[in-house]
Amino acid sequence: MTAVRQPQAPSEDPSEDPSTIAMPARPRVTIVTGADDRYAPLAEELIASVRAHRSLNAIDLSLIATGMSPAVTERLRPKVENLADGAWNIAQAGQRAGKRDWLMARVNKLFTRDYFPGYDVYIWIDADAWVCDPTAIDGLLEGVRRAGLAVGYDDTPTSALDLEVRAWVGGWALGRTYCMKHARRARLSPEELRRLARARPFNNGVFALAGDAPHWPVIQANMSRLVRKGRIFGANQMAIVMAVHLDGLPVEIMPHACNYLDVPRVCARSGAFVEATIPHHRVGILHLASRDAMRTDPTLEMDLLDTEGRPVRRSLRYRPESLARRDPSASGA
Numbered sequence: 001m002t003a004v005r006q007p008q009a010p011s012e013d014p015s016e017d018p019s020t021i022a023m024p025a026r027p028r029v030t031i032v033t034g035a036d037d038r039y040a041p042l043a044e045e046l047i048a049s050v051r052a053h054r055s056l057n058a059i060d061l062s063l064i065a066t067g068m069s070p071a072v073t074e075r076l077r078p079k080v081e082n083l084a085d086g087a088w089n090i091a092q093a094g095q096r097a098g099k100r101d102w103l104m105a106r107v108n109k110l111f112t113r114d115y116f117p118g119y120d121v122y123i124w125i126d127a128d129a130w131v132c133d134p135t136a137i138d139g140l141l142e143g144v145r146r147a148g149l150a151v152g153y154d155d156t157p158t159s160a161l162d163l164e165v166r167a168w169v170g171g172w173a174l175g176r177t178y179c180m181k182h183a184r185r186a187r188l189s190p191e192e193l194r195r196l197a198r199a200r201p202f203n204n205g206v207f208a209l210a211g212d213a214p215h216w217p218v219i220q221a222n223m224s225r226l227v228r229k230g231r232i233f234g235a236n237q238m239a240i241v242m243a244v245h246l247d248g249l250p251v252e253i254m255p256h257a258c259n260y261l262d263v264p265r266v267c268a269r270s271g272a273f274v275e276a277t278i279p280h281h282r283v284g285i286l287h288l289a290s291r292d293a294m295r296t297d298p299t300l301e302m303d304l305l306d307t308e309g310r311p312v313r314r315s316l317r318y319r320p321e322s323l324a325r326r327d328p329s330a331s332g333a
Contacts, residue, residue, distance in 0.1 A: 021144060021145050021146070021147070021148050021210050021212075021213070023120055023121070023144070023145055023210065024120060026058070027119075027120035027121050027141070028060075028118065028119045028120045028121070029058070029059045029060070029119060029120065029121040029122075029123065029141065030059065030060040030061065030062045030081070030082065030112075030116055030119045030121075030122060030123070031050055031059055031060070031061055031062070031123045031124075031125055031137075032062040032063070032064065032109070032112045032115075032116065032122055032123065032124050032125075033046055033047075033062075033063060033064070033124070033125050033126065033127045034063070034064035034065075034066050034086060034104070034105035034108050034109065034127065035063065035064075035065070035066065035068065035076075035105070035127040036065075036066050036067040036068050036101060036102055037067075037068055037069050037072050038102070039102075039127040039128065039295075040068065040072045040075075040076060040127075041298065042127045042128045042288075042295060042317075043063065043076065043127040044076065044079065045130055045317060045318040046125060046127055046129060046130045046131070046318070047061055047063075047076075047079050047080060048318060048320055049130035049131045049132070049318045049320075050131050052131075052320060053131065053134040055134045056131070056134050056137060059123075059137070060080075060081040060082065060119070061079070061080040061081055061082075062080060062081065062082035062083070062084075062112070062115070062116045063076060063079075063080045063082070063083045063084075064083075064084055064085075064086045064105065064108045064112075064115055065083060065084070065085050065086055066086040066101055066102065066104040066105045066108065067086070067101035067102070067104065082115075082116050084115045084116065086101075086104045086105065086108045087104075087108075088104060088107060089107050089108065089110075089111045089114070089220075090107055090220075090223060090224050090227055092224070092227055092228060093107050093223075093227045093232050096227060096232060097232060103232045103233065105126075105127075106232055106233065106235070106236045107223065107232065107236065109124045109204065109236060110219050110220055110223055110236060110239060111220065112124060112209075113209070113211060113216055118211075119211050120210065120211045120212075121141060121144050121208060121209070121210055121211060122208065122209050122211065123137065123140055123141075123206075123207075123208040124204065124206065124207055124208070125205070125206050125285065126205040126206070126287065126289070128205075128287065128288040128289065128291075128295050129205055129206060129259070129285050129286060129287040129288065129289075130285070130286055130317070130318040131284070131285055132272065132273050132282065132283045132284060132285065132286050133257075133272075133282045133283065133284045134284075135282070135284060136257060136258045136284025136285045137284075139254060139255070139258055139284065140206075140207075140208040140254065140258060141208070142252075143208060143252035143254055144208045144209065144210050144213075144252070145210075146252045147250040147251050147252040148209065148210045148213035148214070148215055148249070148250060149207070149208070149209055149210075149213060149215050149240070149243075149244075149249065149250065149251045149252065150207060150208040150209075150251070150252045150254050151202045151203070151204055151206070151207035151208070151240060151251060151252075151253070151254060152202065152203060152206065152207075152253060152254040152255065152256060152258055152259045153200045153201070153202060153203065153253065153256075154178075154200070154201045154202060154203035154237065154261075155203070155256055155261055155262065177197060177198065177199075178201045178234075179196045179197065179198075179199045179200075179201055179238065179241055180193065180196065180197045182226070182231075182234045182235065182238045183196045183197075183238070185229065185231060186225065186226045186228070186229045186235070186238070187229045192242075192246060195245055195246060196241065196242070196245055196246070199241055199244075199245045201237050201238070201241055202237055202240050202241060202244075202251075203237065203259055203261065203287075203289075204236060204237050204240055205259055205261075205287050205289060206254075206258060206259035206285050206287065207240070214249060215240075215243055215249050218243045218247050218249060219239045219240055219243045220239075222238070222239035222240075222242040222243060222246075222247075223235055223236060223239040226238055226239060226242075255281075256275065257275060257281055257282065257283055257284040257285075258284050258285055259285055259287050260273075260275065260283045260284070260285060260286050260287060261287050261289055262275070262276055263276060263302075263304065264276060264283050264286065264304070264316070265280060265304060265305050265306060265307055266304055266305070266306040266307070266312045266314060267280065267282075267306065267307055268306040268307045268308045268310070269307075273286055273316075274307060280307050286316060288316055288317070291316065294315065294316055294317060298315070298317055299315070300315060301313045301314055301315045302314070302315070302316065
C-alpha cells in the first residue's frame with residue numbers, strides 16, 4: 001500500500017508517532033537551488049526572499065551552478081553559504097542532454113545531499129520560485145519530520161489527473177495520464193504502468209528530504225532507470241512518484257500554498273499574494289513555472305484581482321520593498 005500521508009494536526013507528543021523521523025531539536029537545514037546565467041537573476045531573488053525573513057536566518061542557502069559563467073558565479077558566491085559546480089550525476093542523462101545544460105538542475109536536485117553533505121534537512125526550491133511567507137518552510141520541515149519526504153502535487157493543468165485524450169474509437173475516448181505517459185516512454189513493465197496510471201504527479205519544484213531519509217538512493221536509482229529510455233524532462237518528478245507508489249516510501253503531501261503554481265489574488269488589506277480560492281490563504285512559495293515572459297523580464301506586470309474583486313496590476317516576481325513593508329516577519333519591518 002502506498003504510504004501517502006495527508007497534512008494533519010501535529011501530535012501532542014511526536015514521540016508517540018512511530019512514523020516520525022528522528023531529528024535534532026534544532027536541525028541543520030539548507031535551502032538549495034540551481035541556476036545558469038539565464039536563471040541567475042531569479043536565483044538572486046529567491047535568495048533575497050529567504051533572507052528577508054528573520055525567522056529563516058538560521059537556514060543556510062546553497063547554490064548549484066549549472067553552466068554558470070565565472071563572472072556570474074563570483075557575483076552570487078557571497079550571497080550563499082555553499083556553492084558548488086553542477087555535474088551530470090547520471091552520465092546517461094548528460095549524454096542525452098547534449099548541450100542543454102539547463103536540464104542539469106533537474107538531475108542535480110535529486111543529489112543535493114551529495115553536493116552539500118552534513119545537513120539534517122534539504123529543501124529544494126526552483127530558482128523561478130520565491131518565499132512569500134516563511135510558514136511554508138515551517139510546513140516543509142514538519143512534513144520531513146513526519147515522513148522524511150515532503151512534496152506537493154503538481155496542480156498545473158497539464159499535469160493533473162485528467163486524461164489526455166489520444167484518440168476516439170467507437171465513441172470511446174482513449175487517454176493517458178501524465179504518469180502513464182512518462183512510464184510508457186521509459187518502457188516500465190505493464191504491472192508498473194498499471195500501478196502508476198492513476199497516480200497524481202508531484203511537482204518537485206519545491207520539496208524537502210531528511211538528510212538520513214531512505215528515499216535518496218531509491219529516487220536516484222529511479223531517475224537513472226527513467227533516463228535510460230525516457231526523457232530527462234519529467235523524469236525527476238516521476239522518480240519521486242515511483243519511490244512512493246512503487247517502492248512504498250512515505251511522503252507528506254504539502255498544501256498548494258507551499259508551491260503555488262496558479263494565478264494568485266492580492267489581499268485587499270495587506271497587499272500580500274494569497275490563494276485565488278476562498279478563504280484566500282497566504283501564498284507561502286510562489287512558483288513562476290511556465291511563465292516564460294515574466295521569468296525573462298523583471299519589469300513585466302499582469303492583471304490580477306484583489307480579494308474584493310478589484311483589478312490590480314502586479315509582477316509575480318519578488319519585490320523586496322513590498323515584502324518588507326507588508327510582512328511583519330521580514331527584516332526592516
